[in-house]
Structures are given as C-alpha cells and as structure tokens.
Amino acid sequence: MLAAVCYGRKDLRIEEVADQPLAANEVRVQVAFGGICGSDMHYFHRGAVGNFDIREPLVLGHEISGWVIEAGSAATHLRAGTKAALDPSRPCLVCARCRNGENNLCTNMFFLGSAGRFPHVQGGFSQHLVLRADQVVPVPDDTDLLKLSVAEPLSVGLHAVNRVGSLFGKRVIVTGSGPIGLLTVLSAVKAGAAEVVATDIEDAALAVAREKMGAARTINVRTDSEGLKAFEADGGYFDVAFEASGSPQALNSLFGVVRRGGVVVQVGMLPPGDTALPVNLLQSREINLLGSFRANKEFRQAVDLIVSGEVDVDPILSGTVALRDAVSAFERAGDRSKVVKLHLAISE
CATH class of the missing domain: 3.40.50.720 (NAD(P)-binding Rossmann-like Domain)
Structure with missing residues (x-):
C-alpha cells in the first residue's frame, strides 16, 4: 500500500509500505481522507514538533476517516464496509491516568503519526491502517467522510x-x-x-x-x-x-x-x-x-456533533489533494491567506 512517509526536514516521500498483521482485538481500515495538521506541517518543515524529533521514517497523519475492511475475531461488532471515525489515540487503559479517566494523559500512549516515542507510531496517511477496535467509531452509511475527518481537531x-x-x-x-x-x-x-x-x-x-x-x-x-x-x-x-x-x-x-x-x-x-x-x-x-493536550471523551462527542449536523465544519475545508501529490499539498497548506485546512484523498 502507499503512504506519505517523512524522513526529515522537507523530505516527504510517497512510497510502498507493508500492511500490518491483524490481532484479534484489532481492525484493518481503509483510510478515506486525512487532514494536514499543524503538527504534520512542523514535521515536514522542521523535522520535529516541539521536542519530538524524527529519528526514523515516519508515516504522518492523524486526522482521518475511512471504513472497515477486516475485523479481528474479537471485534465482532464491526463489519466490513462500515464507515467509521478513526481515533488516533491508543491509550494503554491500565496506567493510573487511564484508570482515572484521563486517557489523553496516558503514560504509555500510542498516538498516530507521532515521533514522541521510539520506535515512532506510524500515522494515518496510508491506504490501510490497523487500529485497536475501540479506536474505530462506526457511523451511519450516509456520513460524509471528509467532514468526519475533522472529528479529531474538533475534539481538541x-x-x-x-x-x-x-x-x-x-x-x-x-x-x-x-x-x-x-x-x-x-x-x-x-x-x-x-x-x-x-x-x-x-x-x-x-x-x-x-x-x-x-x-x-x-x-x-x-x-x-x-x-x-x-x-x-x-x-x-x-x-x-x-x-x-x-x-x-x-x-x-x-x-x-x-x-x-x-x-x-x-x-x-x-x-x-x-x-x-x-x-x-x-x-x-x-x-x-x-x-490542554489533545482530547479524551471529546472525540466521540465531536463525531456525534458532525454526524448529527449540529456542528458545521465546512468553513475550514479548503479542498482535497490526491495522496500521490502530498508533497505539493504540504507546500500549499502553508499559505494561510488561501488555505485553512487541506485534506489528502488517501484512497483515490
């Protein structure tokens, strides 16, 4: 499958990466859209976000939506073809912060497209992605997946x-x-x-x-x-x-x-x-x-608000660019006089 892989400052490549094996409690999804976030831009332009430096090739992206293509044996509530919001946070669920309901402060967090730990957590700008089942939030069939990919920044x-x-x-x-x-x-x-x-x-x-x-x-x-x-x-x-x-x-x-x-x-x-x-x-x-760091239960709240139409995210949508043209999209995304948020069309 193809993915947008960052090797460092101004070094973003569209290349083949291997699909990952699927555990019983995991789900393989096909990614439809991925929003280019400020942190993605920092990785692209500086090779780092805050104190997180790229130390190995990193698939970028965490503002994503898509649909289920395969579910593990323990994820029986999810079926192939189901549209879904994809939560980039994979907390451990057992540390003191998680047990206290503060999953965003998990001491062993795996967050998509982040160089905050090593090996890095590979991100969502790839055609396929394996997630833990609780990261996959099913939505109605008529949901607009482009709008749904805004759930993560809305949750912030x-x-x-x-x-x-x-x-x-x-x-x-x-x-x-x-x-x-x-x-x-x-x-x-x-x-x-x-x-x-x-x-x-x-x-x-x-x-x-x-x-x-x-x-x-x-x-x-x-x-x-x-x-x-x-x-x-x-x-x-x-x-x-x-x-x-x-x-x-x-x-x-x-x-x-x-x-x-x-x-x-x-x-x-x-x-x-x-x-x-x-x-x-x-x-x-x-x-x-x-x-204020990332989000917690607000991801599900954001999904509900977008799906119901109670919140309109259209004003921040500035267009889509095919995954193969991700480098030019990253260059364009920095022009704030014309762009609020560009999205990669991952599966086109």
Missing part, C-alpha cells in the same frame, strides 16, 4: 473548552485562527460564551472566524499591534483566554487582557525549550494557567 477545541468548565455568559478570547483556533471559537460559542474575540495575523483566517464560526470581533495583531490594549482597561476584559497559535508572544499578551481570577488555557504547541512568562502578573491577578 472541545477538550480545551471542557478544561475550563462552564463558559456560559463569559467573555472569551482565542489567539490564533488556524484550524484548532477556529474550532475552539466554534466550541466556545456552542458552550454558551457571551462573546468570543479571535486574533490572528491573516485577514482571511479572521474572516472565517467572524463570518462562519461565530466570533463577535476579530483583531489582526500584525496590522493592529495596539488592538488588544483596549481590553486591558479596568483590570482586564476577558474571563477566559485560549492560546491556540503556539506563539510565546501571543501567550504573554493574554495576562493583561484577562480579568483578575480569570483563566488562560494553552492549546497550541509552543516552540521547544522554555517560555518566559509574566509570573508576577499571573500571581498578583490570581490568573489560572491551564494546559
């Missing part, structure tokens, strides 16, 4: 919102209007936030946030460097801030605009190494700084 936004608790009636700011930021805006609006403000450095991304995702206001922090200053008056305007850009500067900008006792949630992956923080502000204003 939902999880970030759930980290805070109730957002009902609260003022929210989201820094960074890439796919994760936009889906966090959407999740905050759905959670009942009274007002959501989005920032970015690209007008095209901000237009999507404002016109399609429910942001009440947007600020281009590149062309309007003083745009956030007005929110610092009277001790800060926002109750909750979500930092989704992965920019240390964006993170630091939030401690002046969040009210005393407010919450800052780090959603985007920051550069490797230490990040300087205004700890005196964090302390004197009793601001709560939270981390």
Whole structure:
C-alpha cells in the first residue's frame, strides 16, 4: 500500500509500505481522507514538533476517516464496509491516568503519526491502517467522510473548552485562527460564551472566524499591534483566554487582557525549550494557567456533533489533494491567506 512517509526536514516521500498483521482485538481500515495538521506541517518543515524529533521514517497523519475492511475475531461488532471515525489515540487503559479517566494523559500512549516515542507510531496517511477496535467509531452509511475527518481537531477545541468548565455568559478570547483556533471559537460559542474575540495575523483566517464560526470581533495583531490594549482597561476584559497559535508572544499578551481570577488555557504547541512568562502578573491577578493536550471523551462527542449536523465544519475545508501529490499539498497548506485546512484523498 502507499503512504506519505517523512524522513526529515522537507523530505516527504510517497512510497510502498507493508500492511500490518491483524490481532484479534484489532481492525484493518481503509483510510478515506486525512487532514494536514499543524503538527504534520512542523514535521515536514522542521523535522520535529516541539521536542519530538524524527529519528526514523515516519508515516504522518492523524486526522482521518475511512471504513472497515477486516475485523479481528474479537471485534465482532464491526463489519466490513462500515464507515467509521478513526481515533488516533491508543491509550494503554491500565496506567493510573487511564484508570482515572484521563486517557489523553496516558503514560504509555500510542498516538498516530507521532515521533514522541521510539520506535515512532506510524500515522494515518496510508491506504490501510490497523487500529485497536475501540479506536474505530462506526457511523451511519450516509456520513460524509471528509467532514468526519475533522472529528479529531474538533475534539481538541472541545477538550480545551471542557478544561475550563462552564463558559456560559463569559467573555472569551482565542489567539490564533488556524484550524484548532477556529474550532475552539466554534466550541466556545456552542458552550454558551457571551462573546468570543479571535486574533490572528491573516485577514482571511479572521474572516472565517467572524463570518462562519461565530466570533463577535476579530483583531489582526500584525496590522493592529495596539488592538488588544483596549481590553486591558479596568483590570482586564476577558474571563477566559485560549492560546491556540503556539506563539510565546501571543501567550504573554493574554495576562493583561484577562480579568483578575480569570483563566488562560494553552492549546497550541509552543516552540521547544522554555517560555518566559509574566509570573508576577499571573500571581498578583490570581490568573489560572491551564494546559490542554489533545482530547479524551471529546472525540466521540465531536463525531456525534458532525454526524448529527449540529456542528458545521465546512468553513475550514479548503479542498482535497490526491495522496500521490502530498508533497505539493504540504507546500500549499502553508499559505494561510488561501488555505485553512487541506485534506489528502488517501484512497483515490
């Protein structure tokens, strides 16, 4: 079968890889679509994500959907031909974090397309994939598999919102209007936030946030460097801030605009190494700084929202590119003036 394999910085190859054997509790799926994520882009452009360096050839991709082609003897609830959402997380289910219901914090996690462990966990930009049965979430036959592949990034936004608790009636700011930021805006609006403000450095991304995702206001922090200053008056305007850009500067900008006792949630992956923080502000204003990493039960929630049509992910879909043209797709995906999220059509 064919797969998109990254060997390091700017070295992505479409090549044959071997199919894997199937255990009793596993399922072989055919991957239909795979969304190019920010982490995939980092592997392609830098050969690393955060502190995770590519040390062996790595099949990229974790935002995927498809259908079952073969089920192991213990996966009798899944039949060939069933459309499915494909959860990239394979927690161990036995460590203390898993037993506490915090599967996303599993100490022995296998996450698709990640160099976070060695040997690496090969990803979903391959025509076939073997997953544990609980990673395969069956959906109705009429489900749009392209939209369904957005379940994983939507789950990240939902999880970030759930980290805070109730957002009902609260003022929210989201820094960074890439796919994760936009889906966090959407999740905050759905959670009942009274007002959501989005920032970015690209007008095209901000237009999507404002016109399609429910942001009440947007600020281009590149062309309007003083745009956030007005929110610092009277001790800060926002109750909750979500930092989704992965920019240390964006993170630091939030401690002046969040009210005393407010919450800052780090959603985007920051550069490797230490990040300087205004700890005196964090302390004197009793601001709560939270981390948000991937998702947990929110993956199933995201699937349900997409399948039911309760959430519309169409605004972030920027087109599909055949797997054989993945290199050009990765180059195009970096043009944020034209692209929100490109998908690879894996099985075409």
